Amino acid sequence: MQSKFSTLTSAIVAALCVANVVGASALPDVEVVSRKELLDWIATTDANLTFVGEPLEKRAALNTMVVYCSQRTQNVCGGFCTVYNGNAACLDAPNTVCLRATTNVGFCDRGGCGGSCNQYSTCGTRLDGGFCYTPGTRSINVPFT
Template sequence: MYFTNKFSTLAFAVVAAMVAQTAANPAPVSVKHTIWTIPLYTHSSYLQVASTVSTDEFLKWLDTTDADITYVGKPINGSVPRAAADIMVTYCTKRTQNVCGGTCTVYNGGPTCLSAPGTTCLSATGNVGFCDHGGCSGSCNQLSSCGTPLDNGFCSTPGTSSIIVQA
C-alpha cells in the first residue's frame, strides 16, 4: 500500500509537469525512453550558444581587465563597426578560481588558425574551436560545448595549443 501511494504521487507529479510544460511551450520534440515517450519543448531563448559573449561584453572586459594584453589581427575600435564575419577572441595563460587572466592575446578578424600554446582559458564573440595540438589539429572541442564556464563569458580550456576561428 505504501509503495502504491508513493508511485501514484510520482505519476501525478510527472503528468502535472508535462501538462504545465505543454501549456507553456508550443514546439514539441519527442524523446523516447524505454517505458514512456515524453514530449519535450524548446524555446528560442534557451537555444543560445554557451560561452560566447556579445561585442559589448567583450569590449567592456577589455576596458576593465588588468591582464597583460597583446592585440593581433584587425584593430579594435569601439566606435568603428566591425565586419559581420569578424570574430573577437581572447585567450589567456592563467586561471585563478573562476577568473581568466595573466598574459592574454586578443584576436579580431575572420577565419584563421591561431597558434595559442599555453592557453588555459578563452572567450569569443562567436563559436570557435580549441585544439590540443598546433595547426588546429589533434583533439578539438567547441566553445559552445564548454565544460567549465568561467566569469565574464570565459571557458576553461587547459592544454589548448591552437584555436580555430570560423566564418
C-alpha cells in the same frame, strides 16, 4: 483485445520519443559574448594584453573577437592574454588555459587546429565573465562569419 493493447503500446512509445526530442535543448551550454561585453572587459581588465589581427574598430560587425589567456585562478581568467579580431583563421595559441569569444570557436590540443578539438559553445567548465576553462589548448579555430 490484443490489437488495442499493441496500438496503445505503440502510442505510448511514440509519445515518449516525442517527449525526449522536445525536451532536448539545442541551445549551447555557454553563450557567446557580445562585442560590447568583450570591449568592456578589455577596458577594465588588468591582464597583460597583446592584440593580433585587425584593429578593433575595423569591420567590427564581420569579425570574431577572441580573448585567450594563460592563467586561471579559481573562476577568474587572466594573466597574459591575446585579443584576436578577425575572420576565419587558425590561431596558434600555446599556453592557453581559458578563452572567451563573440562567436562559437573551436579549441584544439595540437597546433594547426588539429588533434582533439572542442567548441566554446559546449564548454565543460565555465568561468566568470563568459570565459571557458580550456586547459591544454594549443590552437583556436575561428570560423568564417
